[in-house]
Amino acid sequence: MHVRHGLSRLGQYRQPNSGLIAIPLALISAVTVIDSSIPTTVHLGPFLVAAPAITASFAGPTLTGAIGALAVAAQALIGQLHGGLTTANHLAQIAALFVISVLVTIFCYVRNRRERKLEEVRAVAAMAQRVLVRPLPRRMGPLQIASTYIAAEAEAQIGGDLYAALPSSGATRLIIGDVRGKGLPAVDEAASLLGAFRGAAYRELSLPGIAAHLGSSAYWNKAHLADGDPNAEESFATALVLDIHDGGPFIKMVNCGHPPPLLLRDGKVRSLEADEPALPLGLTAPSASDYKVETFTFEPGDLLLLYTDGVIEARDYSGTFYPLSERLASCNTTDPHSLVRHLHHDLLRHAGGNLGDDAVMIAITKSR
Template sequence: MSAGQQGSSGRGRRRQSGHALLLVAAVLVVLITVSDIVTPTDIHLGPLLVIAPAVTAWAEGPRTTGCVGALSVAAQAFIGWHSHALLSRNVIVQVISLAVLSVLIVALSVVRDRRRRELAQVRSVAEAAQHVLLWPLPDRLGSLELACLYLAAEDEASIGGDLYAAARTGRGARLLIGDVRGKGLPAVGEAALVLGAFREAAHHLTALPSLAASLERSVIRYLADFEPEEESGERFVTALLLEVPDDEPVVRMTSCGHVAPLLLGSDEGRVGVADLDPAPPLGVGLTDAGGSTVDELPFGPGDTLLLYTDGVVEARDRHGVFYPLAEHASRWAGCAPGVLLDHLRRDLLAHTGGRLGDDVALVAVRRVPPSPAGSRVARALRGALPDGAAAVRTEPGGPEPVPPGPYGPEPGGPEPAPR
């Protein structure tokens, strides 16, 4: 379900709730008025009429709330007229008090509506920023079916520090999922940097360790200029880089401090956790092409990789119990990626009561037999690569030819010094 559809359904539910509360308020005015009239004269129920505008303000705007408040004041005056005490000091004080309280409730309703409009504007801007930063992943990429999900922890924004991206190369597909330290809009800058660097470097570097080293250099250059002094040395990005070749039933991964993905078998209920040898996170100055390792796992047709950020497994329920992702993902191991993430989204929100403590990103990747059209594209892309580029093997720690330019060291130039 898209954000627009969720917003429309939410507004529809609020309208229905508002109409119901308005009916309750009208019934309360009638019941309190009749009850005050039929009860003995020493019992005064009129002051309870303030409940009606208070209930109305929960879901309706200032105008409707003001109308209900005026109706309550009129009902209080009618009670005084019926008891032949309209001009008595007691009734006058009750009418004035009810009018003042109704005005205060309307004023609070005005402030709340203004805050609601500001929040809606911030959310619309954040949603636009999310669409620009986190490009929607394609449903199909070569021999892969993809689906992605992003849930933000910030009430005022729909974007934070979690990120994901995919790129089609001549030999297969490459994917990235990562998590910038922190959450909310302050982490957007670093997320945008990493995504931009990956989208370009993924097509130039033939080995995952070199790609990780390129992202490390980009993050260090960014932090050297934009890292706040009070957070010096504390900013970093965890990342998981994946490569799925078209012609081999494997997936290769290089982890820079990121959580290992789940491998869901084609038969329902079989779930495994990838055993990775992670390098340090990006931005701490310790990730280089020789220090990162490549972990290789079997990944055949029908298998699904579930990539996620730590906000998923660190989500707690009201008793403090962490969300058991592997256990719950096994229930839908045989589902298509989109269906799998839809189940996990509902299950995660139900587990946390709709309140996330950290941003959440999920990417499901299922391998399917490549289509003839995808094979033609792969051959065309492979033919467009420079001579010999497709023949370079991805060996952990091995030498890696790096083209000159912003994503690799200039010929003869020094490597960036560690931070």
């Protein structure tokens, strides 16, 4: 697994802007020239400590240490010009500047080392996410598909929302789900559900059969984890399982407590509400008879948007929920990739860049 080995070189983690480097250099030059020209009773040398401190804000420890050494040399030059290096005042200023420069350089090294480790964790988590929730293909049969996953725990980039799409007999079979909670505790349940979905889909089970298989998997997985995790009893997942048929303008869907899909047709948005939604997965050990298949029309030119509740529950600074239906209706495109990109940026802008829960959006259109 590739994880940014290039970050290991100490001085290369941060690439400083040449314009920013000019700031501490100009400060050292200005203090040296001015302090050498003014009366010896006025001391500007202590301002030199700002040079390594400023450098540490945008550069690595190597450059920070070099600027610190240059500042110490400038202080020594000022001392030489103002009566020699043997005076107690100049020796104290040089020693203080040297100690502070060393401390700032050490701090910069520790910070960069932590950032390298964090970047490696993010890279590993992102790879794990791609293995767990594989990117959807841009095309499956007559369908164009675009998706985005936004994890609430930005440092981990992994969470409990899940989705998958597989070809079936004359249809494309999809799942989108949301495990209660976020972060690593939800990952195990998401992995279990995705494995159960793929196994059931390849066996060509009916939609109620798949939903029952998912429900049983979630229920028994929760029972297995209950002894080691006191929160496992409260675990459940919402999910949509649907077939988009190739040869007919319709969708068949089973809703297990999940937010209903949105259908955009001729600039109008319709919520595909199930008449009899089933319970979320994991609450009971179900049978296929517990699930009812709902049928909706889905014609060429329509756009179907699947999403998790992290989207519609995102709040702005005033506490207003994200108005997904309104934003979808106001979009001027039915291209799924452009639409998902627009909604992704619009959602983050609405929430100020911080989501309270993982969020997934999947846009689907059918070719004419």
